[in-house]
Amino acid sequence: MLEQLSWKVGGQQGEGIDSTGNILATSLNRHGYFIYGYRHFSSRIKGGHTNYKIRISTKSRLANADYLDILIAFDQETIDFNSHELRENGVLIADAKFNPVAPEGKQIRFFAVPLTKIAEENGSAIMKNMVAVGATAAVLGLSPETFLSYLNDKFLRKGEQVVQNNMNALKAGFQYVIDQGIELSDLKLAPGDGVERLYLTGNDACGFGALAAGVRLMPAYPITPASEIMEYLIKKLPKVGGHVLQTEDEIAAVTMSIGASFGGSRVCTSTSGPGLALMMEGIGLAGITETPIVIFDTQRGGPSTGMPTKHEQSDMYAALWGTHGEIQKIVVAPSNAEECFYMTVDAFNWAEQYQVPTIILTDLALSMSDQTVEKFDFSRVSIDRGNLATQEQLEAVAAGQLFKRYEFTDSKISPRVFPGQKGGIHHVTGVEHTEVGRPTEDKNIRNKMMDKRLGKFDGIELPNSFSFNGDEDFDTLLIGVGSTAGLIDEAMERLQAEGQKVGHLHIKVLNPFPTESVQKFVSKAKKVVVIENNATGQLKNIMRFNGVQGEFISQVKYDGNPYIPSEIFTFVKELN
Known part of the structure; x- marks a missing residue:
């Protein structure tokens, strides 16, 4: 029996490719398999080739396989683009509707299955994805009941009949393969361990981490491949009294984040390379005012619009040095969905401890790939808001005097206050300033302030670097x-x-x-x-x-x- 297997479904965008993969992957994840899924899609809403490749394994794998064991094709383009990945004696199941032509020069097992026709006979052509999952289950030696729990969760809100219709289509695809005598004993999967784990994308894990870190506001502008963080928090933040605000652009998103953070809120925004470029002036403002903000940057193919739906890791220079002038930033780069959760929590704590802009740098493959993840340990989550001014410090401010928000300290981290705290009044400005925030061009103060801001990380190595x-x-x-x-x-x-x-x-x-x-x-x-x-x-x-x-x-x-x-x-x- 196989310890791992590689499967792909492909077709035109809008044909239900994602849902086909999700049904298979989520159901098997619930039965104790480790899943890694990567979506290839075009930068348009409908049309254009798309595919979803899934690796199913009895142990954790955080990468797709080099090869394919099974390819499900909803059109000829899928065969033409992807059949080269099939290993020798791999399986190609194609919808008979488009009169598929098998690839030449490769020893594979090819089956034309009437996926669309079976779906129509069971209620609607749109359910051909369920027929394809059923056919896959038969090939892998899985029971159709493996998928019932997921179908209930996905469709029960639409009524029991919808669940039953989808289950009927799945069983029909399963039975067709059985009736054709397609016996593929070499593709039987070893059983999973039965432990149900999380199954989520890096974007979902980032959003969950922000929620756990205490975020209650997210101003953001949608952009691929970061939009899913925003979409996740749109659903979750209102449940804890929080809000997502869709701003008119990334400039508004970052400056609104600065204002909310200054007001005492834990706040984040998300973007990709083009949006990060627009945020740079705002990031400089956060740097000189020492206002902690957290930005998710999910990297994609650049420059300019580049390849919005394709993978790249080319924003590192921009994240580190894109801002005009010289400020310190924290830039972290998680490597899997589990780290997206825990490092997001860390990033919010570090942003406030060091009072700097903090960028969480992911990439398209991490942000949009689905991964099996162990359930999160919330005992590892703690909130550290950094050097907040004590009551004694505020009471020591003489009447008529301003609070030293940018005080020179040995640690180079000044005490921070929130608006409304008695004794905490001070100036805030984007120009160089004194300890109380008053604008100045005094060369000695300028040098000291620059050294203070740039010296915050002297001798520092953050945990788990x-x-x-x-x-x-x-x-x-x-x-x-x-x-x-x-x-x-x-x-x-x-x-x-x-x-x-x-x-x-x-x-x-x-x-x-x-x-x-x-x-x-x-x-x-x-x-x-x-x-x-x-x-x-x-x-x-x-x-x-x-x-x-x-x-x-x-x-x-x-x-x-x-x-x-x-x-x-x-x-x-x-x-x-």
Whole structure:
């Protein structure tokens, strides 16, 4: 029996491709399988090829497989675009309606199944996705009842008859395959462990993390691939007395966030590269006023509009250095959905502890891929609002005097107050200022204020700034950021199986950069390979900028698609 299996469904956007994948993936997740799903879609609402690739496994995998065991095709374009991924003796199930033509030059098992006709016979052609899931269940040796729980949750609000109609279509697809005698014993799945875990995207996990961190306001403007964070919080925030405000643009979103944070609220906004560019002046305002804000930046293909629905990791320079002038920011980069949750909570605490703009940098593959995740441990969630002025500090402010909101302290972190606190009145301005906020161009104060703001991270390495796994006495060190973690791990396992000593260092905090710790790993390696999805080797250059010394080999990919494990494995193997 198979410990893992790779499945894909494809067709035209608007044909229910996502729902087909979700029904299969969510149902199997509930039965104890580990799922990783990646959606390929066009930058239009309807039409254009789209597909949903799912990896089903009895152990956690945070990457798609190199190959396909099963391809479900709703049109010929799906066969033409995706059949090359089918392994030898893989299975292609195509809707008989479009008279499918099997690919040439490959040994596969090809079945034309009347998916649309069966759906029509059971009520509506729109249910061909249910017929396809039923056909898949028959091939994999799964009972149709495997999917009943999900169908109830999805359709019961529309009535029991709707649930029954969908179940009938699923069973009809199942029975058709059985009746045709399509026996594929080599594709039977080993049973899952029966433990029900979470199944969510990185965007969902970011939204959930913001909710757990105490966010009650989100001003934002929709943009692919960040919109799902906004959509998640639109549903959740009103339940706890919070609000999402759709602003007219990203400039309004970031400045409204600054105002809400100044007023005492925990607030976030979300965007992608083009929106982050519009936010830069506002981020500078947050930097000079030392107002904590949190921004989710889900990276996509650029520059400009670029490829809105395709994957890239090319916003690192912008996140670190895009602002005019010089300020400090915290920039974190989670690598999976679980880290999206916990690091989002950390980001809100760090933003307030250091009183700086904080950017949570994800990428399209992480933000929109579905992943099986262990249930979150809320005992790990705590709220730290940083250096809030004490009652004694406020009472010490003499009558008629202003509060030293930007006081020079040994830690370079000044006490913060919220509007309405007695004794807390001070000026707030985007120009250089004194300790009480009054504008000034005094050169000595200017130097001290700049040193104060820029020196907040002196000697600081934030917790969990990186992770390492692999051989402790490695010869080759693989370094990555963001969603490449699972891919690099899998490539590393294959290299180790061939006798290579390999380690994997994954960077989770880009600023303040963990230079000293990273240098220790780099210094041990005979070869250092930096793997990233951009054209210019941004992570590699950020390491050099932060003083990491060594010879680095870049592996870059920037065609809009994430890596597959074999690409990393082959690249590293050929270095030897």
